Amino acid sequence: MLEQLREIVQQVNSAKDLQSALDIIVVRVREVMATQVCSVYLFDKDMNAHVLMASRGLNKEAVGRVSLEIGEGLVGLVAKHAEPINLEDASRHPSFHYIQETGEESFRSFLGVPIIHHRNVLGVVVVQHEQQRRFDEGEEAFLITLSAQLAGVIASAEATGAIAGVSPSGQKISDTVFAGVPGASGVAIGEMVVVFPKANLYQVPIRQARDLNREIGVFNDALNKVRQDMRDIHERLAGKVAEEERQLFDVYLHMLDDDALGKEVLERIQTGHWAQGALAEVALEHIRSFEMMPDDYLRERAVDIKDLCSRVLFYLQQGEQVHAEYSENTILVGEEVTPAMLADVPEHKLKGIVSLKGSGNSHVAILARTMGIPTVMGVVDLPINQLDGREVILDGYKGELIGNPSETVRQRYENTIREQAELIAGLEELKDLPCITADKHRVHLWVNTGLISDVARSLDQGAEGVGLYRTEVPFLLSERFPSEHEQAEIYREQLEAFAPMPVTMRTLDIGGDKALSYFPIEEENPFLGWRGIRVTLDHPEIFTAQIRAMMRASEGLENLQIMLPMISNINEVNSAIQLIKRAYRELIQEGLSIQYPPVGVMIELPAAVYQTKALASLVDFVSIGSNDLTQYLLAVDRNNPRVASLYSAFHPAVLSALVHVVREAKAAGKPVSICGEMAGDPGAAVLLMAMGFDILSMNAASLLKVKSVIRSISRGAAQELLEQVMQMDDAKTVRSAVDLTLYNAGVERLLRSSRTN
Numbered sequence: 044m045l046e047q048l049r050e051i052v053q054q055v056n057s058a059k060d061l062q063s064a065l066d067i068i069v070v071r072v073r074e075v076m077a078t079q080v081c082s083v084y085l086f087d088k089d090m091n092a093h094v095l096m097a098s099r100g101l102n103k104e105a106v107g108r109v110s111l112e113i114g115e116g117l118v119g120l121v122a123k124h125a126e127p128i129n130l131e132d133a134s135r136h137p138s139f140h141y142i143q144e145t146g147e148e149s150f151r152s153f154l155g156v157p158i159i160h161h162r163n164v165l166g167v168v169v170v171q172h173e174q175q176r177r178f179d180e181g182e183e184a185f186l187i188t189l190s191a192q193l194a195g196v197i198a199s200a201e202a203t204g205a206i207a208g209v210s211p212s213g214q215k216i217s218d219t220v221f222a223g224v225p226g227a228s229g230v231a232i233g234e235m236v237v238v239f240p241k242a243n244l245y246q247v248p249i250r251q252a253r254d255l256n257r258e259i260g261v262f263n264d265a266l267n268k269v270r271q272d273m274r275d276i277h278e279r280l281a282g283k284v285a286e287e288e289r290q291l292f293d294v295y296l297h298m299l300d301d302d303a304l305g306k307e308v309l310e311r312i313q314t315g316h317w318a319q320g321a322l323a324e325v326a327l328e329h330i331r332s333f334e335m336m337p338d339d340y341l342r343e344r345a346v347d348i349k350d351l352c353s354r355v356l357f358y359l360q361q362g363e364q365v366h367a368e369y370s371e372n373t374i375l376v377g378e379e380v381t382p383a384m385l386a387d388v389p390e391h392k393l394k395g396i397v398s399l400k401g402s403g404n405s406h407v408a409i410l411a412r413t414m415g416i417p418t419v420m421g422v423v424d425l426p427i428n429q430l431d432g433r434e435v436i437l438d439g440y441k442g443e444l445i446g447n448p449s450e451t452v453r454q455r456y457e458n459t460i461r462e463q464a465e466l467i468a469g470l471e472e473l474k475d476l477p478c479i480t481a482d483k484h485r486v487h488l489w490v491n492t493g494l495i496s497d498v499a500r501s502l503d504q505g506a507e508g509v510g511l512y513r514t515e516v517p518f519l520l521s522e523r524f525p526s527e528h529e530q531a532e533i534y535r536e537q538l539e540a541f542a543p544m545p546v547t548m549r550t551l552d553i554g555g556d557k558a559l560s561y562f563p564i565e566e567e568n569p570f571l572g573w574r575g576i577r578v579t580l581d582h583p584e585i586f587t588a589q590i591r592a593m594m595r596a597s598e599g600l601e602n603l604q605i606m607l608p609m610i611s612n613i614n615e616v617n618s619a620i621q622l623i624k625r626a627y628r629e630l631i632q633e634g635l636s637i638q639y640p641p642v643g644v645m646i647e648l649p650a651a652v653y654q655t656k657a658l659a660s661l662v663d664f665v666s667i668g669s670n671d672l673t674q675y676l677l678a679v680d681r682n683n684p685r686v687a688s689l690y691s692a693f694h695p696a697v698l699s700a701l702v703h704v705v706r707e708a709k710a711a712g713k714p715v716s717i718c719g720e721m722a723g724d725p726g727a728a729v730l731l732m733a734m735g736f737d738i739l740s741m742n743a744a745s746l747l748k749v750k751s752v753i754r755s756i757s758r759g760a761a762q763e764l765l766e767q768v769m770q771m772d773d774a775k776t777v778r779s780a781v782d783l784t785l786y787n788a789g790v791e792r793l794l795r796s797s798r799t800n
């Protein structure tokens with residue numbers, strides 16, 4: 044049955060729309076389970092009912108017409124309890140609800156299984172039989188497994204309809220919500236522009252051709268180039284590989300013939316598609332149908348088509364901008380948005396960011412927060428190739444997108460956008476005021492930087508220093524390792540701009556979700572693998588070049604601090620310090636006049652929390668990286684939207700760790716700061732201030748918000764709040780207590796996490 048299961052899932056996967064997917068399910072399940080009826084009911088939010096969407100065995104006329112309200116009939120019961128119901132005689136069940144139109148009176152046995160996607164019941168799949176018998180355990184398990192595997196496919200087919208404004212049962216709908224997780228706060232309304240990596244058939248968006256003749260021309264050119272490639276390879280391989288392998292390239296050439304793939308693509312272009320989209324669609328249809336073939340040999344041919352069409356796509360994209368023109372209100376959307384993609388959009392046009400992958404603490408979200416661009420992450424069900432050019436509302440507070448907005452909803456969000464602008468304008472006056480509590484306790488607000496543009500933004504917000512300069516950002520934007528001198532130039536800009544204020548430069552922190560294209564790290568479990576200091580200690584040449592560049596850049600400014608990421612033991616610190624000392628001695632010998640900089644460690648692993656004392660004794664300062672600390676303490680991947688709701692820096696375990704580190708660092712006489720995103724959350728900042736952090740380092744966009752909240756509260760009240768929350772045993776309760784204190788202190792709606800729209 045496993046083979047049949049795989050086959051059905053593949054067939055459903057390749058269906059062109061929701062209705063075809065459901066039709067495949069009912070036909071194939073009825074056949075494989077040898078039942079007389081198989082039906083699928085889907086929940087339609089607009090109708091607030093389960094609609095019979097497809098059936099084999101029940102009256103055809105009932106499909107699309109019959110619906111059951113929530114909790115109504117056996118189907119409603121399966122959905123309500125999100126549990127299967129298996130009955131030998133359905134008619135005897137008290138919830139049985141006979142609907143004449145279906146003609147189901149002759150079917151006795153009933154097995155209904157819920158279709159659940161991310162805890163949401165999408166619908167119910169039902170099999171029925173005339174014979175009065177219970178479906179056996181194997182049959183029940185088969186349907187449960189199938190339904191679990193199909194839920195994702197159905198959800199994404201539903202999303203494809205929803206983005207076009209159509210409900211599962213074909214009703215016109217508006218205000219469809221696509222849930223993700225908050226990336227950066229704020230609201231935006233704009234036009235989606237899809238960005239996609241090169242030569243990836245799966246992510247090419249559907250777009251209308253502006254000039255059909257041009258599209259046909261570029262497609263024919265690309266085709267000719269691939270034909271030439273195939274002929275060249277064919278020639279080069281003569282005598283080197285078996286003749287039958289060489290023949291493969293002839294097969295490729297035939298596939299490209301005018302009456303094969305090439306013709307199909309041209310036909311599709313003629314209907315108004317741009318060449319890249321037409322090619323991708325045709326290619327994917329063929330790839331999917333080959334993937335479904337029962338024969339192993341034929342199945343593998345899917346790879347050939349993928350190869351061949353990717354080559355054509357490569358040539359189509361050569362010399363052509365991958366992105367569309369950015370509209371004035373661009374909402375940038377990508378399967379996985381990278382810093383380079385962000386950097387490509389003119390800043391005044393970028394109004395919002397949507398990444399299908401990643402979560403609120405992924406590095407792209409952090410960059411977006413620094414830039415102050417509302418962002419939603421992890422909208423996994425969004426049909427990426429259907430989005431280009433569509434209007435959408437992006438709610439970065441809730442982590443949602445709203446498609447086909449109605450006038451009422453749009454107005455509501457326009458009001459929030461206005462309120463947001465007023466709030467930001469109102470905060471301007473705080474720029475030159477000190478960050479001081481109502482009872483005169485001084486708190487130091489520093490910034491986290493990475494991009495060159497962060498410098499102006501940070502200075503403009505009245506930052507008092509840089510608590511974290513993520514040196515990997517320029518590395519990520521480069522196409523090779525930058526040389527020592529290139530690095531020194533970049534670092535000098537940061538140091539000079541902030542001098543005499545201190546700039547804390549973190550040594551290269553790659554690995555995890557930060558991959559350099561020119562230094563790929565392939566690992567099963569990258570967040571527990573070769574990351575941060577582990578990489579650079581294994582590559583002392585990279586580490587030393589970076590340290591030398593930092594020190595060289597600091598000549599005459601003397602405001603450099605060096606910080607080490609991902610420290611899990613004292614040996615790493617000792618080894619790093621040895622290398623730093625050696626680099627310093629060398630530079631002095633080379634005639635540079637520089638001071639030895641303060642060196643600090645990041646506390647971002649649970650192991651480091653419990654070694655704060657030992658680590659602090661080796662260095663000049665410690666800084667908590669709460670993003671990673673939360674991820675590692677709670678065992679929640681910071682990048683994975685599926686577990687995003689479990690990720691909270693307000694978790695009592697995280698709060699206790701923070702209190703512990705502050706206490707230990709202070710006992711060792713070393714300053715302690717925090718540079719995780721938590722510091723930029725106004726409510727969290729109040730708790731951190733009460734814990735005794737000397738410096739809060741955050742993204743520039745949060746700085747005035749935090750300052751405004753800290754200025755509106757007394758240290759005494761913050762300490763009382765801290766005492767209270769340290770007794771609490773749940774992150775949500777802590778969050779509510781913090782929000783209540785902010786509310787009582789008169790903090791504005793948009794600065795609290797519990798704001799309501």
Ligand code: PEP
Pocket residue numbers: 409511513552647667668669670671672718719720
């Ligand atoms: C952290 O982990 O909290 C941190 C500041 O570093 P990054 O987010 O770059 O991993």
Ligand code: MG
Pocket residue numbers: 608647668670671
């Ligand atoms: Mg970190």
